[in-house]
Amino acid sequence: SAVISQKPSRDICQRGTSLTIQCQVDSQVTMMFWYRQQPGQSLTLIATANQGSEATYESGFVIDKFPISRPNLTFSTLTVSNMSPEDSSIYLCSVLGLAGFYEQYFGPGTRLTVT
């Protein structure tokens, strides 16, 4: 399994500002994903971070709001732009397991509160 770290672990931000969340993996992985878990709800996929190309966004999520970078096979960032209180969530990155079989391993998450 992969070991995934995220920074920051939590933050409190003012509306209108932006926050960049970092995801670091201890091994090279082909696929990385970003999820959002809103309070009391399940996980929703925001986008798939592709190395060397633009991220692939799910319906309801756009690049201007959630720009993603994937400069190499072990690192990705997600920026939450022009934040509003509705963006208060836990943001998680995950990676596809090295053995394939579509197993995903999740980072510890970043708890974001927008005031």
Added chain:
Amino acid sequence: AQSVSQHNHHVILSEAASLELGCNYSYGGTVNLFWYVQYPGQHLQLLLKYFSGDPLVKGIKGFEAEFIKSKFSFNLRKPSVQWSDTAEYFCAVIVHGSGNTGKLIFGQGTTLQVKP
């Protein structure tokens, strides 16, 4: 659109009670099925998975799940729960088709509270 339903949102059990958490999905094609667990203050962990073969799969910590294709279900079971099983449990599905990229579709989650 594919969806995953978990029928129990909040379950409270006493220690040693048996557990069954329901999970149904809406997709008629090939699927891979997962249960993830999130203990308080910890990150999501894979509990067990089904890809093919024996529909009864065993996971960590004494959990098991049965894939019943005809019922589109993948219920999670444990014969005797412990206080340490208190956690949030998520059922998830990957559907296979054109353009599949390993996208996980999660259920709403079930909060299990085990009373000592």
